[in-house]
Amino acid sequence: MPTLKQSLLIAAAATLVSVPALAQTKLGIPDENISASGSDTNLPVNANDGWLNTRWSANASEGEQWLQYDLGSCHQVAYANLAWYNGDSRKYNLRLQASADGTTWSTVFTGTNSGTTAALKPYSFGGRAARYVRVLSTGSDVNTWVSLSELEIWTNGAGNCSAPALDPGKAPGQNFDLSGYRLQTLDGSLQVKQVDPINAYTDKYFFTDGSTGAMTFSVPSGAGSTANSHYPRSELRGKATWNMGVTRTLSVSMKVLQQPATGQIIIGQIHGEQTGGSELLKLRWTNGDILMGVKKNFGDSEQRILIKSGIALGQNIDYVIKLVGSTVTVTVNGTSKSFTYNTASWSAVDLYFKLGAYSQDSEKNGTTAKVAVTALN
Template identity: 80%
Template sequence: MPKNQKGAGRAGGLSTFVLMAVIPLVSLPAFAQTKLAIPEANISASASDSNLPVHANDGSLSTRWSADATTGTQWLQYNLGGCYRIAFANLAWYNGDSRKYNLELKTSDNGTTWSTVFSGTNSGTTAALKPYTFGDRPAKYVRLESTGSNVNRWVSLSEMEIWTQGTGTCSGLDRNRTPGENFDLSDYQLQTLNSSLQVKFVDPINTYTDKYFYTDPSTGAMTFYVPSGAGSTANSKYPRSELRADTTWHMGGTHTLAVSMKVLQQPATGQIIIGQIHGEQTGGSELLKLRWTNGDILMGVKKNFGDSEQRILIKSGVALGENIDYVIKLVGPTVTVTVNGTSKSFTYDSASWSDVDLYFKLGAYSQDASSNGTYAKVAVTALD
């Protein structure tokens, strides 16, 4: 499950927000859709003189927010009141046609942990609004930080607008941490790939990361990346970047795996296994495989140990990048798989499976053994 994140106070008390279309003052990126209206109560700053923080969001370039940065970095912060996919921020600087301000633009899901989107200066050639691209990054907070300009240590910002692509999904994960720091992976080992695209096992995971298992720098998601045709484990011909639970158990009692994730890319075959109940024994001990097949999600099950797999459709028409919440729950001999609210159940022959040591797996188990240049990519935002 995700490790506890530090809480953060809201920057204000209002929670009603309006998205309104406006005519931009400068030429803006083609993907811009709407400007987010920020209530005054949701605008805060480290300090100010008589030029208040709300003046940076009043629609006028003749007013400004100002703060003395002589003693350190000053910041202006917007609480967006929800999670939005930010296309860009429009900034206009006081005397920006003759001053270059040092600035950093940052985003956060919780108001405590920040990721830098831009670090540098304004152009120093215009006082008009100019866009700083965020690349559709999801966030609940946006912060501008500055230590002043090449003229003095005062920070003076005329306007800051936030333009969005609509609502997004914020995980509360730290984009600067490894997967093992964002999630409790103490009961998992990692099956990944080495530099020669051959199988590599990592246990314990701790702070381990590589190009096939990493934290997405935009969302903080635990990401699994698998090139088609890479090396496979002993009893398979398919490549994987996958977590395997260390704890094993027998059929009986209740065993649950809950995951929130997205399939970001599918291989040429269109097939990925995104979750499993697997067995230690060879010869067909895969109790359940949760399969992605060109946007359809199916459960593959075997009534008896060693049987051929039966496939049951759970959900169809799921798009790449669409959120998938799934729960695999085995109670006695009956497994129930729920995907985005739709459930299917199957009952096994318990006598056939009674001596099999079982465990959970999740990640990206690509079903493409050809070296065709395609890949599977899966992003996990919650694990329990």
């Protein structure tokens, strides 16, 4: 039979196991730093509002869904607090991941929630250095819907997130997670072919730079083209498609290394499966200017909006394309422009992301469109 003193020590030890250290602090995450693979009307920011009666929801019937926080800078992540919608009666399949750069991810937890509480529950990260944290799920033991009421990030303070070096000796698919993409590249006859899965594939139009390790896209002017286009391309095409009304984000760090004679390259897109004007957004590099090409209605002529000027060949470009509901916001090197679409006109279009080098030069004039990507999320 333990003494009173022994009982108090045992209770204190149990408390220390379950309660975070006082030095740990909860991060305040701005709503603009939150992204997700998708959602219904229960938006990603609902998981960051401090209320357990709101939630982020997404249907994982066609694949795993994720919610991601950008912590703003590198932190030693102590743990994440998660509260699940109906978590007292549902077990959600989940993974928790951390990343220093938003490209390379480490899994810190795989399993389920307890199924016995809808309250916040901590999942330890062990002080892992990270700038990005995300939770992934395929749904629960009830259905394929992922519904998270709240996500909190607690840290031990600043961390050291030295970005992992890209390996010049590896193929692009070995330096980057390209499992969610297929490659549209030129074959030997300058016609476009599809490569899926990409894995260790490489060719003279899609390769790793031998000095920097960057994923490089290169196409000669006047080469072959896909249907409904006169221009050559070497691009990644997202496998996942969605409709207007959800949240989707594409983040890329890259450089334009060579320009075609026209001076125009499309470096990112929100495209549609349908033909005849289904490009919701084209992000254009044009002689150093970055413009977003938009169409308010499906099939409209493209309207071009200048975002940033004076970005020379070889200068770094950090861009983010974010679709929230019917509004697209494009941020280039810290400058943002937004555009709102006619949702009804685009409602039946299946959309997806593209990125790479889509040259806007149909003449065989000896010039090349070439871009190098150093980060992709």
